[in-house]
Amino acid sequence: MRLAMIEDKTLPLEELEPVYLDRGIFFGDGVYEVLRSYNGKIFAFQEHLQRFARSLNEIQITGIDIDQIRAKVQKSFDAAGIADAKIYFHITRGSGPRDHVGCADLKPNFFLTVSELPDATVEKAKGIAVSTHPDWRWKRCDIKSLNLLANVLARMDAAKKGCTEAIFVDESGFITEGAASAFFAIFGKQLQTTPITANILPSITRKYVLDAGKNIGLEIIEKSFTPQQSSQADELFIAVTTKDIVPVVKFDDKVIANGRPGQYTKLLIQKFQEFTM
């Protein structure tokens, strides 16, 4: 008789709820998005849906109606009634017996949560410390997939060092991005970040940051740089959907810009707000 065991409980395999056979858990065979709202309005909704559609396409999960996803997200956001909300959702290829090549009739699983945004006021005002970590991730980081163990391990390492974010460094010695953020440096009047052609996620917040940078007269340089260069930057910051721009005041053991958020970073935080109104 086919059996399953959950913790200490044995049951016939056929009686398992499908969620236990989700390919999301067996393989990380799914993709996700994180959205946020500002004051009751979902930010960059269309861009996130477009990126989600691309992720689905890249891993060949087919038959998803993006307009239906949009409606589900909007419906649950409205029902939650949280003005500044964090919205997470994922779709996996479906549930079924564990087999790398799933059967043809798999039905994708949709899952979503809406909750309050974690408060980032202090982080934004005082800045955060970050630490570098080897970039152990796979070679398709352009896909926002559920394969995030490298990100988890890097973040755990950062936390042990008293840091809020881990910054990935690839085998060539160049920074790619943060474990859950894009990474930026300011040298003089130049705003520099890794080019989107590298093995990074096409960050939506990154795009708005670069627009804000242009708006305040910074020159945008999309070119890889090293930890050593970072530690000599005038200013550093990360960008992430849930917190937009967060100043970095310590990079590994090096204090940046006297340990206080830099002037351009503060200006960018202000300018970013204009996009969210």
Next chain:
Amino acid sequence: MRLAMIEDKTLPLEELEPVYLDRGIFFGDGVYEVLRSYNGKIFAFQEHLQRFARSLNEIQITGIDIDQIRAKVQKSFDAAGIADAKIYFHITRGSGPRDHVGCADLKPNFFLTVSELPDATVEKAKGIAVSTHPDWRWKRCDIKSLNLLANVLARMDAAKKGCTEAIFVDESGFITEGAASAFFAIFGKQLQTTPITANILPSITRKYVLDAGKNIGLEIIEKSFTPQQSSQADELFIAVTTKDIVPVVKFDDKVIANGRPGQYTKLLIQKFQEFTM
């Protein structure tokens, strides 16, 4: 109010069953093993448990008693009463709100299935076709983790080409291993496979294959080789727990050894059986 949505159904986040908040699905934050039995006896049980303990340690999931895992596996295997069984189990870091760095009081989740082995008789007798795929996996393939999307995508690609297994080729042009198997070539009286120092899983079946190879007088060469070299091999085969040795008779578009399982491969299949009695 915090909300969750599963398919079309909305519910308060607090009412979600923990399985929906498993870090296995959010991050692939867990490790697994696959065991098999031969005629009522679990094969290489201790080696699999040792590898599992190592995987847990590498991703810092702590407090797991391996003897308890052993007892659970044995108990469910005995209860299933399947002589030639496939046993899959995983442990994830636990369930909780999605956050890369989990809270300190996470309780790991254990999940196991026992089912009949898929029949590999025809594959072993006739051999299989394999196709190469870029090795997109992360840099810690020594850990048997739930981050397997690259393996799934490679297997899907192989299936489209009418192949049973995908063989990974790294950025340097060398074969690492199969999407769910170790890969071997025979040149004359030399049995060659990727060294364990590469970014591969320390396969348990691999170890037994090399022992069997020595037993039949083959010279063991643990050295990386290319697809081009593979296509010129006298014999090719893969090794995987659930099927032990399976001959490869087609490599990409190249027919190997007249399209029939080679003599040494057949001898290795016989010799392997001695380990399983």
